[in-house]
Amino acid sequence: MTKLILPIILTFLIGCTHTPSIYKEQGAQSVKSNIQRIIDSSGLSTNMGIKIVSLKSNKTLYELNANALFNPASNTKIYTCLSALSFLDTNYTFKTEVYQDQDVVYLVGGGDPDLSLKELDSLATTISPEIQGIHRLVLDDTRLDSTLYGEGWMWDEGAWWYAAEISALSVNDNCVDFFINPGINSTPASVLTNPVSDYFQIKNTSLTVNDTSGFQKFKIDRDWRNQTNQFSIIGNIMDTTSTDTIYRNIHNPSYFVGTLFKEALQRNGMAINQITREKRPSNAKLIARHESKSIIHSLQNLMVESDNLTAELIVKTIGFESTKTQGNWDNGLLAIKTFLNDEVGIDTTQLALKDGSGVSRYNYSSANHFIQLLSWAYQSPSVRGKFINTLPIGGLNGTITDRTLPSSVRAKTGSLSGVSALSGYVFTQSGESIAFSILMNGFTGSTKPFRQLQDQIVQYLERL
Numbered sequence: 001m002t003k004l005i006l007p008i009i010l011t012f013l014i015g016c017t018h019t020p021s022i023y024k025e026q027g028a029q030s031v032k033s034n035i036q037r038i039i040d041s042s043g044l045s046t047n048m049g050i051k052i053v054s055l056k057s058n059k060t061l062y063e064l065n066a067n068a069l070f071n072p073a074s075n076t077k078i079y080t081c082l083s084a085l086s087f088l089d090t091n092y093t094f095k096t097e098v099y100q101d102q103d104v105v106y107l108v109g110g111g112d113p114d115l116s117l118k119e120l121d122s123l124a125t126t127i128s129p130e131i132q133g134i135h136r137l138v139l140d141d142t143r144l145d146s147t148l149y150g151e152g153w154m155w156d157e158g159a160w161w162y163a164a165e166i167s168a169l170s171v172n173d174n175c176v177d178f179f180i181n182p183g184i185n186s187t188p189a190s191v192l193t194n195p196v197s198d199y200f201q202i203k204n205t206s207l208t209v210n211d212t213s214g215f216q217k218f219k220i221d222r223d224w225r226n227q228t229n230q231f232s233i234i235g236n237i238m239d240t241t242s243t244d245t246i247y248r249n250i251h252n253p254s255y256f257v258g259t260l261f262k263e264a265l266q267r268n269g270m271a272i273n274q275i276t277r278e279k280r281p282s283n284a285k286l287i288a289r290h291e292s293k294s295i296i297h298s299l300q301n302l303m304v305e306s307d308n309l310t311a312e313l314i315v316k317t318i319g320f321e322s323t324k325t326q327g328n329w330d331n332g333l334l335a336i337k338t339f340l341n342d343e344v345g346i347d348t349t350q351l352a353l354k355d356g357s358g359v360s361r362y363n364y365s366s367a368n369h370f371i372q373l374l375s376w377a378y379q380s381p382s383v384r385g386k387f388i389n390t391l392p393i394g395g396l397n398g399t400i401t402d403r404t405l406p407s408s409v410r411a412k413t414g415s416l417s418g419v420s421a422l423s424g425y426v427f428t429q430s431g432e433s434i435a436f437s438i439l440m441n442g443f444t445g446s447t448k449p450f451r452q453l454q455d456q457i458v459q460y461l462e463r464l
Helices: 002-016 029-042 073-087 117-130 253-267 295-304 308-323 329-344 367-379 381-388 448-462
Strands: 025-027 047-054 060-064 095-101 104-108 134-140 175-181 190-194 201-204 207-209 219-222 230-234 236-238 244-249 271-277 285-291 409-416 419-427 433-441
Touching (some): 073 295, 073 308, 073 367, 073 409, 095 117, 104 253, 117 253, 134 253, 175 230, 219 244, 308 329, 329 367, 367 381, 367 433, 433 448
Parallel strands (some): 104 134, 201 230, 207 236
Antiparallel strands (some): 095 104, 175 244, 219 230, 409 419, 419 433
């Protein structure tokens, strides 16, 4: 009899227990209850890592799977930005230089992420009157290594601007700007580019139409599979469409810069018979230099616009400055992880950092890691203001312009397929300063509802 009753009793007891919660939340009870209610009412199902702390008391207000590792996407740029503020003086500048040795002109790249077409043209205009005859142009991009893509970047990122190749010689975000207008009905779209150059070719088979029957999506792509700079323009454009601008990256940025420089020299009457790539000799004479704005301007572009090229050039520049040898991802990321471990106190054996932008699918961090770093930055007087000023302002600029976030929020977004993240600060109505990190991975479809959930959580925090 006993043997029969015992299983029945155990079944009854187990059936009466609560189902284990999928959440492992902790924190202040009222905050925990309210945030849990926001999450539950969203009806969303995905992996989440959240941590929220008061910067005044250093108390945890809420945490959910805070030590679990997530792909943080562009939240990785928080590591890059604060490492740059630590390694590089805010007056640090990037230099693009021109040297001469007899009939050879050397264009030397300094890793400037913001070099413009106008600035490159100005260098050519400056030196052209001083040099006569036919010359050979040599490109020196050896300050940084020649690896164009980061570890864990997807092979099919293609021609999108966010996947521009990385080089110490870079200009115009290593992209071509396409200005698109409709043509006359039944003719190709009108296409202008900036820059205009022989470095790339365009095949335009698009068609201007006046109705949507059989409409085919308008596209511009580069033959990236074969690593060429042949652009194809296909699809339809309505004859009522207003001007649009589309950005597409190019292959081999050093030669892109070199070709544009050569063409600018030729417009100024100087002949170039050959372009090669090698290191300049030490006895070459400096004849011109462009010096960028201070790095703080690059860091603002990095964070506000979430510029990937800037991130990777900064990582490699940190590698160069920390070793005084050629900058690359290995020595740059090692310097960053050393800073995070030694200065901030983050155990870097517990995270994976493979690039500086967050494009890599091999990056992994936790909400707790970001809170450690955000708290350190806030508590460091020499860093706090500079860092906060690089972050986008809720609802006003950059990647959070269109978010339903109050202007009291300064935060960095992160987005990849199946990934959405938001980390930063909220300055509450009561005068409290709060650091938060919300990481979401593993969903399918649109990121919009997940961004809305993040915004709802932050909106609640702002009212505390």
